Amino acid sequence: MAAAMEAEVLEPLALRYSDLLLLSSSPSGASSLPSQELGRLESLSSRVMEALGPSGPGLLCVTDVPGAPAMCRALLPLARKLALLAGCDRTRVLKSHGLGTDVPLKNPDRNVSSFAGQLKYTRDPSLEVHSSLAKHQHENGHILEENRKDIQDVFDDSEFSQLGDAFKDLGFCMMELGLRLAQLCDSKMGSQELELSMLEACTAKGRLIHYHSNLDNVILKEIKKRAKGSGRKPSVIHRSVPQGSRAVGMSNPLNSGKELQNKQDGPKHLGGESNAVTVGCRTSLSDLWQQWHYDYGIFTVLTSPMFLCLDDAPQADLNGTSCIPSSQECSPPDGHTCLQLLDSTANKVLMVKAPLESFIIQVGESADILSNGRLRSTLHSVCRPAGLRGLSRETFVVFLQPAWDKTFSPPDHVLACGKELASSEEVRAGHGEKNSSNFQLMADENSYNLKEEILKAVPPLCSRLRASMTFAEFSRETTKQYYGGSGTQSIR
Template sequence: MGAVEILEPFELHFADLLLLSCSSPAVSPPPETERLESVSGGVMAALGPSGPGLLCVTGVPAVPALRRALLPLAQKLALLDGAERARILKSHGLGSDVPLKNPDRTVSSFAKQLKYMGHPTLPWTSNLPEHGYDNGNLSKENAIEDEQELRDPGFEQLGNTFNLLGSCMMEVGLQVARLCDRKTGGQELESSLLDSGTAKGRLIHYHSKLDNLIIREPKGRSNGSSRRPTASHTAFPQEFGILTTLSPGTELQRETKSSDILNVSRTSLADLWQQWHYDYGIFTVLTAPMFLMAYDVNGPHHISGSNECSPPDGHTCLQLFDNVRDRILMVKAPPESFIVQVGESADILSKGKLRSTLHSVIRPGLGDLCRETFVVFLQPAWDKILCISNNSVASTRQEVSTPTEAICGDHDEEKESKSGRQGEIVRAVPPLCSRLRDGMTFAEFSRETTRQYYGGGGTQSRR
């Protein structure tokens, strides 16, 4: 198995994305035209058949404040008493798509369907200026000045912040779809998203090992039992990486060596927060994750809060598998950026001109570290017909040799020929040709994909 390598994705500034996707682009001086052409070429190289299938969008107005307000709430929700959490989620129109009663779950997810509404209050919906944006001023002029309105100790702003950040991400996805349509000569990506009318937002907490100990605590003790030790005697076990008592507001920085995370990525699939898979929609838009480390002032395993800390070795813990070069790529992204990944439906609708991304989320060997992110899945309408006849996607995917694309009828032999970690990854991902038939609707493709991954007898049904 090849070594793990760092991937710093192509960075697309939001101001450039607006200019490149504008329906009536302004006439620019030749140097600016050449620069924008170079940028659009970089986008297609990143998302195309020879690229990693993802990029970063930076400089989106209001995102830093919204991200800092929303992401910490994922951990708070995950550790709440079940009845209280259900009450809060219902009051904000959220649900969950994972079994929250399972104390050994590795993730907690809080989900909601978001609608394409055309939000006139979003800062980039006004007309583009004649000669383009100033990249620096765009963010400053439209930033949320009073972040305190979003920063509250409870959940009063949960639904509002969820919707606002989700709207920003949907808009970014639409702009990327429009740009890709123009560069590929297709017309289906943007129209398929708009025909769908909705996207799924998920606020995700990736559990630390400490979180699961807290969840398994007897209910009486976790809600403030008087039997708790005092703060002065509080210390986490060494296995959790915290050897001394921490107090609220403590400045916490964890220095992590490259080997701490790179060695973990070579271990069993059981060490993953999220198993290897392809997203099957058009685009997945993610916030760069936030990493939190717990502190406790009331006794072992009784969490009182958490501090944001630096990512392990600066990485997002998102990793890609490049089967052509037999290597794992660890994604490193700016903290306030959006990561845009290509899904299998975009691969199909673009006739192979975009490349879907095989990815997983690694769990670093730090028991007290958790990961927070917000994800929006952009997909076509459920009745969208997926046509693969005379479609270059099959041949393109065979050239790329991604693990799911073994030739139909030979994929079992392909799987058996692999060994070690590469073989584990191949066996964990059902081939596209076994999940997709010509003329399927997206709903049928979605159901079959979910069944083959997670249904009875699915490749990840016991994971």
């Protein structure tokens, strides 16, 4: 198997929300600003385009968004709770809030549980995060205190009473960020292609994601085993976090099934001075929460992830009731998000280290196409930190995309790539070599080429995009080549 490699750290461009408002406003709105401020904004907008362009990482961070911490804390912890519910209970909760799931949830060994919903433009496109925040604080602010109460109770729907509202509030906030960034990019490119394409769609997709810890999978198997043995639906108890112990660090990250040390002084890094361990992600092709891929929409807006630590192993009472241990917020492993990018030019992997409580915005392939390559999508994956059996990752993602009937014309760099790919296939055919798209690891570690091995799992854009193809057709072809019967990732 190919060797793992240390990933280099990438700290993306951090764009303050207040600056994003100024940069996305009309030129007339900025005309009254001092010349020095106008110069700063012009320089900043150029840095934004560089970060999102062919020579940049294809992403940036938006920081200091009003109300973001409260909205994230109201929603993100619900991802794990939903993932560990009995199937019938989860279905009832999701349906009552107009949500669903877009991944199979019957496999207890799954890496990810995902809960999705449509976010429709039901008001003015220039979504105001401040009005969303005010509504959120008025209706949902009590969630934070309720989650800290020291109670032990059998699951009921009331724990998820604000799920739908929290999903929409955070979703609309993130949609605004994407739309404002589209306005900024359009103004620099002299068009309105990105913003109009989003507004024509009138909808975006939100996805609340729980990346399972190894111990979460142990819990799922135990719940399934007990339900099968008793012949009845499993009764699940969520053991809550004692008041005042929201954020803790592991006493031994390599044995995270044991009780954690409860600390009152805020989040603590995994692995202290007297118990230091390497918990940072190493570039691996086999131990990933999410495989290497490109996003195919316009922009993907993500919350900086929340990491949860499981405090002990699953237990059961004498009646066979499954008791799910609480998970408590902890600091990111070495400050990383576990999101990693491939720098194909330098043949290396970059680990994204984003500010806490920020939002990450990534360029998707549709933006690459609509901008004729001036914006460039980035190949990325989510790594699983080695040795941390009790660590899970929670995030919320909004996918901004064009209308399904939007037609595409391949950009120049995609056309050039297509010609290069066709030429290389002819050469291979001439030498009698079989062009397999299956993902295979080199046995000889000395000949290991990271870029080659990653790209074997990813169908190139030029193989999925044709002239006059609609976004719906492009979406179907992309899904087919990744996950279809003969797709590059169909066997994983």
